[in-house]
């Protein structure tokens with residue numbers, strides 16, 4: 001399988017601060033890869049290095065085998081930060097200007113307007129567009145040169161739920177056109193249904209990189225509910241002996257733990273709760289969601 005994006009030890013320091021720390025990952029051609037992590041994790045900086053906009057302090061990147069920042073232009077289109085369009089011009093006029101400036105085929109304007117679902121509103125002024133439409137026009141601009149790789153930085157940021165769904169659908173369509181998409185978000189739930197691959201960043205470091213199946217449903221969780229909410233702290237103490245990352249939820253008087261061997265852990269937990277005299281109403285198993293799995297990889301805010 002061809003590798004579309006190759007990050008090899010990418011590192012960025014600003015003064016003494018390391019904001020991206022030896023990040024390495026490969027994205028196979030034709031896949032959608034999500035780049036996720038909390039605010040400030042380093043997503044934009046990694047994307048900027050892949051685009052040659054920021055020079056790595058160490059490490060290097062290749063796009064379809066070509067070094068980033070080398071002599072040959074990289075086959076990449078991007079939406080990074082807010083797209084800069086002329087408010088008084090229509091979507092079509094804005095794209096046409098960009099096509100002229102970039103010496104792209106003018107027919108690409110109509111094709112990309114279709115792809116991003118803006119053909120019907122193409123003659124309306126940019127300033128009348130919703131945030132979701134503005135982002136889609138930004139994606140259209142990224143597609144003008146017919147790039148093999150598309151890099152989108154937080155394209156759904158601030159967009160309403162319908163707009164988000166439109167953008168997710170669009171990302172799927174772009175990938176089906178045989179392109180590789182790298183898309184970032186601090187909200188995994190937004191991306192999990194469109195991504196094949198995932199790169200998880202936290203405090204500049206790479207916590208996971210690979211096919212999403214490697215994370216999804218990796219662990220089972222046990223949820224125990226007590227009928228006596230005053231005993232919840234004790235139940236949590238017991239749970240933390242089995243899984244230091246166990247967490248409690250006061251609203252449901254329940255405690256959740258991750259368990260690789262759920263049956264064995266359930267028996268132990270039941271026995272120890274009974275010995276401590278904590279009444280359990282329910283002990284159930286559920287598959288950890290992808291978000292649960294990713295949250296386990298990133299440092300909680302209060303521990304940062």
Ligand SMILES: Nc1ncnc2c1ncn2[C@@H]1O[C@H](COP(=O)(O)OP(=O)(O)OP(=O)(O)O)[C@@H](O)[C@H]1O
Pocket residue numbers: 014019037038039040041042043044045046186
């Ligand atoms: N030019 C710069 N000079 C100094 N520090 C910078 C610069 N650019 C980014 N940083 C810092 O690097 C860290 C990572 O920033 P980056 O924008 O890459 O994170 P992010 O994951 O994209 O965050 P967000 O989700 O908030 O956009 C932040 O702490 C940021 O303040």
